[in-house]
Amino acid sequence: MGVATFLILPLILFVTWVLISFYAQNLRVANRQRRSLVLEGLGLPVNLTTRLVGFFHPYCNAGGGGERVLWTAIASIQRKEPDIVSVVYSGDTDASKSEIIDKVKARFGITLDPSTLHFVFLDSRRMVEDSTWPHFTILGQSLGSMYLVWEAMNKLIPDLYIDTMGYAFTFHVVTFLGRIPVGAYVHYPTISTDMLLRVKSRKRWHTNAITVSSSSILSKGKLLYYRVFMYYYARSLRTAQFLMANSSWTKNHVDAILQHADPLLDALHMPLLLIPQPHKAGLESAEIVYPPCDTHEVATFPLEGRERVILSVAQFRPEKDHETQVRAFEHLLKAHPEHSQSVTGSEVKLVLIGGSRNTGDAARVEGLRQLAKELGIEFIYLSVITQDRVHFIVNAPYPDMLQWLSKASIGMNTMVDEHFGINVVEYMAAGVIPVVHASGGPLKDIVVPYNGEPTGYHAESPESFAEALHLALSLGPGEELAMRQRARAWAIQRFSEEEFEVGWHKSGWRDWVFPPAPVSLSQ
Structure with a gap:
């Protein structure tokens, strides 16, 4: 048998x-x-x-x-x-x-x-x-x-x-x-080595639920699962x-x-x-x-006269970690109440603009709205309630997003290991000072020194984001203008659509559409 x-x-x-x-x-x-x-x-x-x-x-x-x-x-x-x-x-x-x-x-x-x-x-x-x-x-x-x-x-x-x-x-x-x-x-x-390390260290994450991270047996099982998946992913690439x-x-x-x-x-x-x-x-x-990043139109926006708006432009996906943005805003207002005084004209607003792909994203937006209400952000330290302290703008038309980029002071990105961060480049080209997570593309490629001077801020937790936001909001007029100028110059120089097109056409894809003709031995 x-x-x-x-x-x-x-x-x-x-x-x-x-x-x-x-x-x-x-x-x-x-x-x-x-x-x-x-x-x-x-x-x-x-x-x-x-x-x-x-x-x-x-x-x-x-x-x-x-x-x-x-x-x-x-x-x-x-x-x-x-x-x-x-x-x-x-x-x-x-x-x-x-x-x-x-x-x-x-x-x-x-x-x-x-x-x-x-x-x-x-x-x-x-x-x-x-x-x-x-x-x-x-x-x-x-x-x-x-x-x-x-x-x-x-x-x-x-x-x-x-x-x-x-x-x-x-x-x-x-x-x-x-x-x-x-x-x-x-x-x-x-899948990446970072994901394997998080499972191995049993760190809770949006890709590593608490039921797994809290269990040694489940963590070992998931690590084996990731090991096998990594092997087949490598073969695929x-x-x-x-x-x-x-x-x-x-x-x-x-x-x-x-x-x-x-x-x-x-x-x-x-x-x-x-x-x-x-x-x-x-x-x-x-x-x-x-x-490619929109550096042409946004680069025409004025660098001075900006409103005290903290802007977030990102799809409402779980890995974008909008919750950290909301909590960072709460920490900012609690630790530095001067940013919530509407009487003196220094009131700061948080505006979250993003696409919603499906019911999961829609539910995530509603959860963020509820979190903002629970934290009392809209009326903290104010004698009257203002309903527009935190804005959620879902599936905004492109002109609306441009309008916000033209008047915001700060752009926030809280995603850990953001692969690149087009929104961060758009912030910088528009003259919006970036406050981003200290990882991935925003750390290594985008928010980097220009001519030896900083172009923005990095942070890792709601508390450190709050402090970075405070620093950006507290810059003197001359220092603030200089940082916006540096950020814009770097974004235009490195991340334009023209630079993308050059790289795209040099990548080798065309050689596989029109393979070179074989050379004749008689030539």
């Missing part, structure tokens, strides 16, 4: 492999007709010279920093490579192509050409929702992304696939079904032909993951080495391409 099982199992695996390969081949054949229909629908000639570059971005209509990267890249391609059709795989089935294009214009000021832009709308986006996977979330979302990209490839296979949201596990599905090169713009690694990272922090983590090895798991996966791969990548490192 044991010998029969030993012989039958490889046969079953072989037959399964043959059937899946046959399915993939038929899918690629059927894709020729789908491709023709897309080109005809756009009014373009149906020929093999028109290349399709696919962008996997299930939340393309969210209006955040990641979406700015997506649309700036596509707009750049439309200007510099007019023969390329950009295909966006989106789960925003509640919006039409024209509505998405209009929102991109309203939110980012980016104009897209609909004649070389096609949307493939996906019905299974719930498979990558964190609410779908209350346990083993990153594993569930990664497996869900594989299912979602399977749906995408069944609808249209491009000539090049670029993931712009962080779904590296989709690379396996795309390379097998489509036999096409893959790449990615990495905003944030799905190494499938890519090119990788772009949005900051030095992200690059360092991605490069470390690309070199990650596990001898035991490597031994268990020796049979996989026999499976032929369409592209041998051998990728060893990522290229830094800083994301």
